[in-house]
Amino acid sequence: QQQVRQSPQSLTVWEGETAILNCSYEDSTFNYFPWYQQFPGEGPALLISIRSVSDKKEDGRFTIFFNKREKKLSLHITDSQPGDSATYFCAASGRTQVVGQLTFGRGTRLQVYA
Amino acid sequence: AQTIHQWPVAEIKAVGSPLSLGCTIKGKSSPNLYWYWQATGGTLQQLFYSITVGQVESVVQLNLSASRPKDDQFILSTEKLLLSHSGFYLCAWRGGSAETLYFGSGTRLTVL
Numbered sequence: 001q002q003q004v005r006q007s008p009q010s011l012t013v014w015e016g017e018t019a020i021l022n023c024s025y026e027d028s029t030f031n032y033f034p035w036y037q038q039f040p041g042e043g044p045a046l047l048i049s050i051r052s053v054s055d056k057k058e059d060g061r062f063t064i065f066f067n068k069r070e071k072k073l074s075l076h077i078t079d080s081q082p083g084d085s086a087t088y089f090c091a092a093s094g095r096t097q098v099v100g101q102l103t104f105g106r107g108t109r110l111q112v113y114a
Numbered sequence: 115a116q117t118i119h120q121w122p123v124a125e126i127k128a129v130g131s132p133l134s135l136g137c138t139i140k141g142k143s144s145p146n147l148y149w150y151w152q153a154t155g156g157t158l159q160q161l162f163y164s165i166t167v168g169q170v171e172s173v174v175q176l177n178l179s180a181s182r183p184k185d186d187q188f189i190l191s192t193e194k195l196l197l198s199h200s201g202f203y204l205c206a207w208r209g210g211s212a213e214t215l216y217f218g219s220g221t222r223l224t225v226l
Contacts, residue, residue: 043204043217104158
């Protein structure tokens, strides 16, 4: 059973456009949602995160929108750059998780063309 | 600043051979340590975690074992590799009650 789902599996946008990556979850006890960015051959790096008490988190060109009622969130990347081309993972954790355990989605591969 | 180092960067091994991967964290006292596995193009699956020296908990059974011989060191090993062990192994750390997980650069394992 996949507890964290991401869509689309891959996404292509042109430089300057806004990329929208979607994530949904099933476990209502999840309360922390980080997004990780991974370049080929590297480990994932934390990009931005949100807690379930908030409905929006902004950091530069990256914004998370969170809908607790629908158990959905999305990552918006505005003014997309070729350097943003990477795989983005949505993850979740909550009170019932094993210590420090994050449940990851399958990722969205983003390609930004110049 | 904290640094995490994984070794080796890549390994090509034969089915049935032993394996040992390592991870060292510098600049952080008593971190929580984790091993994750990632299939090519796939999601990240937590394998083990350790809160303190000598104590390791298994999350999934993949015919692998882990040990924490020192506060700053985490080892992943097996005596007999399977084809299904191929993938990208990532070590990660977290500081105490903080939620942010920091990953190493990973080890690419190919089992032939």
